[in-house]
Amino acid sequence: MRVVVIAGGKGTRIAAVNSEIPKAMIPIDGKPILEYEVEIAKRYGFTEFLFIIGYMGDRISEYFGDGSKWGVSIEYFKEEKPLGTAGALGYLKEKLTEDFFVFYGDTVMDFDMRAMLEYHQSKHADATLFLHPNDHPYDSDIVDLDSGGKVRKFFNKPHTEDFISHNMVNAALFIFSPKVLDKIEVGVKSHIEKNVLPACLEDGMNLYGYVSFEYIKDMGTPDRYYAVCEDVRSGKVARMNRIYSRPAVFLDRDGVISKEVDLLCKPEQLELIEGVGEAIRYINEKGYFAVVVTNQPVIARNLCSLEELDFIHAKLETLLGHERAYVNATYYCPHHPDSGYPEERKEYKIKCDCRKPAPGMLLKAADDWNIDLSRSYMIGDRPSDVKAGENAGCKQSIQIEMNKPFALLEAVKSIL
Ligand SMILES: [Zn+2]
Structure with missing residues (x-):
């Protein structure tokens, strides 16, 4: 089973980093975020990667090469122009003929990939979305589930003041079946959360929410970057994996x-x-x-x-x-x-x-x-x-x- 990493995100300036680099290459303790992702997947036995690269993508391919240094194999797809988070997937329909994980390249996480995959398979889902509550649901993309975990509706931000919902937020990590790719037009800019998933739902596909309280955060701002670095160093990121019991x-x-x-x-x-x-x-x-x-x-x-x-x-x-x-x-x-x-x-x-x-x-x-x-x-x-x-x-x-x-x-x- 492949892991597709969307690493075409625009360059960013994080205070700790002097020069502009792709988001996925932002270092934590001298190691790019993307490298942590490769290591997690490898730990769970997933060794086939497809990196979607774009802006300054050479920095990524030069660093990771074919992946052999990490005992994995990495293929690349280079976007000629930015097509949103989903657009490039449209070109990959022939390569992605089985279910696959989708990561964003700038996410710091540690989660039990096997547990999520088992859930996905037990539901016979066309797509499974990793969901969790957060401390700012009022400005987050909310997913409404039925009691069996099936997605009923997407409520994307911004919300009205009187909006009431469960605190169930899309963490931007997925397992997709190839059927999802049918909803992506080749060469057209589109986004997974805003366009593709709502289109799948409208089409009657089986989307499921996988609720978990494991660590998963992206790097929005310098403040968040420093907080996440601290969480990696203190072991919090690893400790929140669901294989470890919590009180x-x-x-x-x-x-x-x-x-x-x-x-x-x-x-x-x-x-x-x-x-x-x-x-x-x-x-x-x-x-x-x-x-x-x-x-x-x-x-x-x-x-x-x-x-x-x-x-x-x-x-x-x-x-x-x-x-x-x-x-x-x-x-x-x-x-x-x-x-x-x-x-x-x-x-x-x-x-x-x-x-x-x-x-x-x-x-x-x-x-x-x-x-x-x-x-x-x-x-x-x-x-x-x-x-x-x-x-x-x-x-x-x-x-x-x-x-x-x-x-x-x-x-x-x-x-x-
Ligand atoms: Zn009772």
Whole structure:
């Protein structure tokens, strides 16, 4: 399987670099970004590369040659004129007859390529997009997924002020099948995110989002460059690969993140408690997953549909996004054990293993995201939250006062 690297990006001046060079050749500790990408792919056994080069592309081909120095093989395609991120792919239809990875040449990352490929294959996807939440969704390209991970819609920036969505951002890393290339006109300038993927979707192709919290960042500005360099040196980039377990802070929703309202079932009822944005941002910055685990018997009681609940969670993520914070995942228990309400939905009236104090949601999250429960915390406002944390084997479970401003912030600062 080939790895196509789009390295035709215009030259750039990063403060640490004196002369103008192609973005992919920006050095981190004396090594071009592109070289890190080659090494990652090689580590996962992918050794066939196709570099799309353009502006000052000779600097790239002179450095990498045929790739033998790295134990890989590299072919080049040189763009005669810039054709956007996708245009050059149009010329490569004959070469790319099997599914292939697409990297941008100026991305610093470390991710489990096998896990993404397995996901892509399990979905029989025509294209798989690497997605993640970030701390500025309000000015990012957002991808809307259904509950099975299939792409429903693209919301490219800029967004209106009242835009509400899950915090699911395109990280600009893909697996494409050759079918995607049919949507690229030869010799015409086009972009993967703006033109090609929306055209694929419109055509009814199967696009899937692969959600992951591994490290992937591009170099936009000198500030970001320095931050990324530091992350490479400190080992953070490598450590965030999903093969390594990470700790989480599990959070109850009502009374802890959002104001407790009896049986919240309308998005307009949802309001963040003061200090919550800062608290969750703190969790994010400390490298812990922030995972919401919430009992939502409103589903069993039929006071709220699954779609409405999903929209409430989208609103929660939007409000947090405005405070530069994000949750990694949300789990809810739709069940309720007591029947007898006239409006109830029978199928959810069961004794389940996810309703807190049972640990089901925490165990599922741990399994989904390789979370180390023994280094994780549970924070809630009820004894059943504390019990759920204990039942799951968390390091510590903390009960805070319901709806109290800054209670969550105090709690996370006392433990992390
Ligand atoms: Zn349940």
